[in-house]
Amino acid sequence: MKDRKKLTYFEAVELLPDTERISVMKLIAPFVLIGRSFSKLEVLEMIYHCDEDVELSGEIFISMGHGIALTKFDKGIFIETNDEKLCKYTIL
Numbered sequence: 001m002k003d004r005k006k007l008t009y010f011e012a013v014e015l016l017p018d019t020e021r022i023s024v025m026k027l028i029a030p031f032v033l034i035g036r037s038f039s040k041l042e043v044l045e046m047i048y049h050c051d052e053d054v055e056l057s058g059e060i061f062i063s064m065g066h067g068i069a070l071t072k073f074d075k076g077i078f079i080e081t082n083d084e085k086l087c088k089y090t091i092l
Contacts, residue, residue, distance in 0.1 A: 005056040005089065012047045012054050012068050015081045023080040025066055043079060046070060056089055
């Protein structure tokens, strides 16, 4: 397993896509994901309230376009990212 890369609030915000709605997926059980579109403001609030528990997602979620992981919750929450911006943090 690779080392986890923690993100600050500002680093995470920089990685968000330039859209009004952002896709968020939640892992509710092994191999079970639910997804929903949130407003950018709602996503900013999620990231803010997870302060210490924001990190880069693993390779699988990054390959699905969801490069931010919020690990404060029992299961992971994965937020859509801008692929071009994400390249400065990781190369798959």
